[in-house]
Amino acid sequence: MSSLFPTYQRFDIHVEEAQGTKLIDNKGNEYLDFISGIAVCNVGHRHPDVQKAVEEQLNKVWHVSNLFHQSIQEDVAGKLVEHSNGDAVFFCNSGAEANEAAIKLARKYTQKHKIITFTKSFHGRTFATMTATGQAKIHDGFGPLVNEFVYVPYNDEEALKQEMDDSVAAIMVEVIQGEGGVVPGTEAFLLTIQELCKKHEALFIVDEVQTGIGRTGKPFAYQHFNVSPDIITAAKGLGSGMPVGAMIGKGYLKDAFGPGTHGTTFGGNPIALASAKATLNIIFNEAFLAEVTEKSLYFTNALKNSIADYSFVTDVRGKGFMIGIECGEHQSALLAAMREKGLLALGAGPHVVRLLPPLTVTKEELDQAIHIIEEAFSQTKITS
Structure with missing residues (x-):
């Protein structure tokens, strides 16, 4: 019996090792990892430059708290600002x-409270970010949510105009909805x-938690559009x-956001920022x-061509290496078939x-993934 709360539906895979684009389980099976820790391992697993930076920081200092100046915080902040x-x-x-910090800052700066987000959005699981998330399944069972959050249909400019007024502190939006189905925003909508x-x-808040740090081919996904948000996460x-x-x-x-307005014990931890600094040096x-x-263009075009004849595929969309295949009720069967053949992917809605995939994926690995996807889809077509 597990000692863990059963908060996650886990794959029947016990990971033992990871390197680059590959995971190896406790039975020695190797997988192409096109989950990347849910868009986390953008430079692959255990990138040597990142690992070296973390090891070097481990021999210096692990934690001192934000009561002290830490030059690595300035270094990483400078990279993000640049x-x-x-x-x-x-x-x-x-x-x-x-x-959460963005929501607090918006309310503090504007001295207003109403925040507009969008249906099918996802912004987190704290009470404020859960409330900001426009999905009832995330809210269910937790009682009263944070007041003055309003949800508008995504990419619906007219609905947004009807809801907007001077009482609004901020609009928070994902440039591409991730958990909501890999749905890109239109430039007209963002403008x-x-x-x-x-x-x-x-305030205009862009949630780049999943889309940022090179995932779409730019440092941040909003940079594909002619917009300038006030806050980026x-x-x-x-x-x-x-x-x-x-x-x-x-x-x-x-x-x-002066002294005493917000804080965190572990935020800006030197070990985490050593990893961040090395990561940004590679990606930026x-x-x-x-x-x-x-x-990513090569992969998306090849992918579209390889599955174009399957009637249950209604769309292939996204940007960069954030790609969604709309496949209706076949999603779970396809994901299982892909895992069985050595390719890890996940659902979005x-x-x-x-x-x-990791941004460091090779063309050979992309071709291998397309071959597996095509095989998995072919089997699903036969059994559907």
Whole structure:
């Protein structure tokens, strides 16, 4: 009998080792990992540069708290500011914490309370971020939620305009909805959010927890569009598996988050930030990101061609290496068949297969994945 709370539905795989794009289980089976820890291991498992940085930091200092200056915090914050439109960074431990900080900052700065998010969004599982999440299944059973959150249909500009007024503190949005089905936002929709926020003196918050840190071929996914958010949240890919999150904000927000307004014991931990610094040194490189764009286009086009004839596939969408295959009720069977053949993927909502390979994946591994997907889909076609 397990001593763990049964909060997760786990695959029947016991991971023993991981390196690059590969996982090995306790039976010696090898898998291509196109989950990447749910978009966490963007430079693959145990990247040598990241591992070296963490090992070096282990021999210096592990933890001193945020009562002390730590130069590595300035180093990583500088990297995030350099490659975004932000000016200041708050470090925490996860995406939920980063979004929690964004919500608090928005309310503190604007002195307003209402926050608009979108149906099928996902922003975390703390009470505020769970409330911000526009999915009833995340809310069920927890009693009263945080007041003054409103949900609007995603990509619906008119519905958003009807809901927006001067009482709104912020609009929080994912540029691509991850858990909601790998659904990209349109440029018109994102521009409407920006315009409404300016008109009504609200903050524009972009949740880049899953889409950020090179996942879409740019440092942050909002950079594919002509928008400039007030706050950006990041986590997942930031630390290559070490627990770290960040809220990045524009300079005029600094005074609203002065001493005593917010804090965290472990946020900005030097070991986590050593991992983050090494990760960003790899990813925030023009040649690396250009290669991500080139490889992801190759993969997406080849994938579309390989499964085009299956009637149950209604869409292949996403950006960069965040890809969703809309496949209806066949999702669970397809995921199981892919696992059986050595490819790990996960769902996004009830009808979408989600592919999140490490950004360091090779073309040979992409071809191998397409072959496995095609085989899995072919078997599903036979049995459907």
